[in-house]
Amino acid sequence: MTDTFEAPARSLPRARDTFSPAWRYVLDHSMGLRSELDRMRRHAPFYDAIVDEIDGRRIRIGDHWLTDFASCNYLGLDLDREIIETVPSYLDRWGTHPSWSRLIASPVPYDEIERSLASLLGAEDALLLPTITHIQLSVLPALVGTGSLFVEVHAHQTAHEGAAMTAARGGTVGRFREDRLDRLERRLRTAPFPRLICVDGVHSMTGNGPPLAELLALAREHDALLYVDDAHGFGVVGERGPAESSPYGDRGNGIVRHLGESYDHLILVGGFSKAYSSLLAFVACPTEVKEYLKSAAGPYIFSGPSPVASxxxxxxxxxxxxxxxxxxxxRLHRLTSRLLDGLRRLGLGTLNTSGFPIVEIPLTDPDRADELGRYLYDRGVFASVVPFPVVPRDQVGVRIQxxxxxxxxEIDDLLTVLGDAAARYPLLPVGAPPAG
Incomplete structure (x- = not known):
């Protein structure tokens, strides 16, 4: 094991007595469930880090080099020279930023991207907004109104924040579990219209997909819309076929096409910040719905747009x-398979059953997450150590992307470090379900 590395010290907060009571009322307010996340952010070297340099998937923090397994740049397009070298010509033509809101005007690349997206996805149309967070907080309330929203309990936190906004605007909000769709069906029978069911596509923690066929059957039977947030699937998985290049499918056109479903009763949300390494997000929907959202979704009306480089x-x-x-x-499938096969040889279990490139290894003792994270960091592995309440306590562990x-x-080095870590920390054994 290498010598323990200490991350560069962060600036200390100002002394408490320098704040007015107005600030103290804010800062002394309990963070509740997020207090653990705040503690890790303040003290763990693998949180809130300042990266001083990159070299491929190697990153430097201070004078400590690590291999980055926390990136969401699944296709590696952030480092693609062809893409990097085209940006200056767009800047020369359009400047750095089109500072109109989209309601006022949009440069033509917006239209080109929306038409290309619709064609790639096999959807009728698409609307671009800056981020999926913008979409969750604005499109969900706009679609539901005073109707009913049902959010899967393990959906991304931004979906739950969008649900809170929906409730604040008069909608009825409920939660459900993908493994108990019978309960969802009973609630759908009497729910006010419009009815909307919200789920993740490729899940951001487990890497697994949803029971899309069953969810769509429910939506169609009960005149509901299925809203799928496929942030981690778009660009990674796509349509299947006998000549496909890998089990991920071809074209990267998302979980809906990957599972062979249609957009009937379905709205797909995705983003460019993962596989495409850019600051854009989209709603794939019928053109009439797109036109409705232009007047109903706040970010289209009030937000600044994505920069020209994006x-x-x-x-x-x-x-x-x-x-x-x-x-x-x-290539991504081959590297992920190399990792998953190596974990099985090490006797380590993971929540991943899909083979997609998000691999979480839970701890059977979640209280040792800090120790594990520091050990990986000291050994040159930069990965997400996911605490409660970001995930349930029985799923606290390390997420590899x-x-x-x-x-x-890099995959082989990672497996060596994980094998050494397994001798020190209670990582989930292969074949064992998470404790719960």
Whole structure:
């Protein structure tokens, strides 16, 4: 084991007596369930880090080099020279930022991306907004109104925050579990209209997909819409076929096409900040719904737009995806399989049953998450140690994310470190369900 590395010290907060009572009322307010996350953010070197330099998937924090397994840049397009070298021409043409709100005007790359997206996804139309967080907080309330929203309990936190906004605007909000759809069905029978069911596509922690066919059957039977947040699936998984380049499918057109479903009664939400390494997000929907959202969704009306560099990397990224995306997805699948096979050989279990490139390894003692995270950090592995309440207590552990820019050697080094960690920390054994 290498010598323990101490992250550069963060600036200390101001002394308590320098704040007025107005600030104290804010800062002394209990954070509740998020207090553990705040503690880790303040004290753990693997949280709130300042990265001083990158070299491929290697990052430098202070004078300490680590291999990055916390990145969401699944296709490695953040490092793609073809995409990087096209950005200056877009800046020369459009400047750095189109500072109109989209209600006022949009530069033509917006229209080009929306049309390309709709074609790629096989959807009728698409609307671009800056981030999925913007979409959750605005589109969910706009679609539900004073009707009913049902959010899967393990959906992304931003969906639950969108549910809170929906409730504040008069909607009825309930929660359900994917493994108890019978309970959801009973509630749908009497729920006020409009009815909307909200789930993750590829789940951001487990890496698994939803029971899409069953959910769509319920939605269609009960005149509800199914809203799928596929932040981690778009660009990674796509349509299946006998000539597919890998089990991830081809074209990267998302979980709906991957599972062979249609957009009937379905709205797909996705983003470019993961596989496409850019600041854009979208709602795939019928054109009439798109026009409705232009007047109903606050970010379209009031928010500043994405910068031109993001429009450029999104548009050129879609072009690269058509020409080289399947090759990148095949590489991503191979690297992820290398990791999953190695974990099985080490006797380590994971929540991942899909083979998609998000691999969480739970601890059977969640109180040792800090220790595990520091050990990995000291050994040169930068990964997300996921605490409660971000995940349930029985799923607290380390989340590994693979990208096409990782190397075989980096995966092998990671497996060596995880094998050593397993001798010190109570990681979930292979075949064992998380304690709960």
């Amino acid at each position: 429009l450029a990397t999104g548009l050129v990224g879609l072009q690269v995806n058509e020409r080289r995306g399947d090759e990148l997805r095949a 693979i990208t096409a820019a990782n190397t075989d050697a």
